[in-house]
Amino acid sequence: MLSVIHSSSPAASSSTHALKDLELCQTLQREELDVLESIYPEYISSAQPNGHLKFEIPVELEQPCLIEFVRSGPPAEGQKVSLSVLPPLLLRITLPATYPLYEAPHIASIRTVHEWAPDISKLQRVLAEMWTSEETVLYRWIDYILSEEFLQELGFDMTNNRPLQVQHPDPSTMVSQLESYQQSFLSTQFCKVTYPCGICLEHLKGSKCLQLACEHIFCRPCLLDFWGMCIGEGDVDRVGCPDPECVKEGRKSSEEDVSRVVSEQELERWKWLKTKKQLELDPTILNCPIARCQALIPKPKGVDAESGWDRFRQCPDCSFSFCSFCKYTWHGPITQCPLPFTERLFQQYSAAAKGSRDRALIESRYGKETLVRLVKEHEDQQATESWITESTSVxxxxxxxxxxxxxxxxxxxxxxxxxxxxxxxxxxxxxxxxxxxxxxxxxxxxxxxxxxxxxx
Ligand SMILES: [Zn+2]
Ligand SMILES: [Zn+2]
Ligand SMILES: [Zn+2]
Ligand SMILES: [Zn+2]
Ligand SMILES: [Zn+2]
Ligand SMILES: [Zn+2]
Structure with missing residues (x-):
């Protein structure tokens, strides 16, 4: 229980009021705080005996709201973000000794964590107007802030038709701060609540569960059993939500989710299986030749095969530029690949029977035109070589x-x-x-x- 005892009267006007009134004010203040303590205990971050109070009020919206942070520039920059949780509003107030009979609570400061609402000071007037003499008002203030009405006052459009524009010197930092705040808020909330696991049906705290992107919730041991088995059997397609609906739609899990459940080795194997699968589906996709990178690199589209640039690849992860044929550092569009490679490719290609799967695979990876050219060059070279052997001596x-x-x-x-x-x-x-x-x-x-x- 909080007690509010004024050792001295902070407001000058109080001296003119009868002692009886001051005592009544004290009682009313104490009663109001008791009520707040029992209803919103987590919102009162500090209550000093001298009437200084601090509130930290969460801002949760019924549905996500679109905000655009704009920097007037130069250069002008804007970034939109859709949020349903915003960092809390911080309210510091002082209760005068004559509150609530003769004076409103005094608002020392009002702001938001991360300063996402620069116009928040507007609220000061609105809150002040809510007080009528002889009535306590703190409960109504908190209620008002929780009700989203105050966001409308700040210009937020809850119908979500257009984003609220907020001036900010650094939009991208602001947006990432707000996103990570929402993320950690939601995961803290999730951990506190109890959910039934979709597999074993046991009711467990959120901290023992995982909610997938499809919003289905399972306990971690069940997911570990299921995903661990799929990874062990090499069935990478089944590493997804185990709910029958999601299985039907083939909903796969994100790397984030898988890494939160399975062991380090299982995660590595899962990634390897996925890569292998992708490479099988599209032979034009290559692994980055840098051993510690191995990122997947798709074939760039719309590059003229005649120009030689169709062989150029740059790894999006480590920026290594290389030739997609010989995997050596990029040697330019004109220069031929170092000989051993073309030799090997020619041998592989001529060894694969016409119409065979191997031949089709090589053709789709290196391009048929290139291979035809390679065969022609090889034949020309052989002709030259045999002419040299036949008509010359060493x-x-x-x-x-x-x-x-x-x-x-x-x-x-x-x-x-x-x-x-x-x-x-x-x-x-x-x-x-x-x-x-x-x-x-x-x-x-x-x-x-x-x-x-x-x-x-
Ligand atoms: Zn379970
Ligand atoms: Zn699901
Ligand atoms: Zn790379
Ligand atoms: Zn090359
Ligand atoms: Zn001789
Ligand atoms: Zn000689």
């Missing part, structure tokens, strides 16, 4: 390719001057290169003018 002195110009197998390298045999690539003596073809029983005996053989 100089044993400097390893350069030397083309045979006439029928004679005796070659002189134009680069290093080495004499050698085109047929066996053996070095020949500078003084008598033809001796090589005169030694009986050797591979090149009498082969100075031998025609080209098949080198394959």
């Amino acid at each position: 100089c044993p002195g400097c390893q350069s390719h030397v083309q045979k110009s006439d029928g004679c197998n005796h070659m002189t390298c134009a680069r290093c001057g080495q004499h050698f045999c085109y047929r066996c690539q053996g070095k020949l003596k500078e003084k008598d290169p033809y001796e090589h073809y005169r030694i009986r029983g050797t591979y090149c005996y009498e082969m100075l003018f031998a025609p080209d053989e098949d080198y394959s």
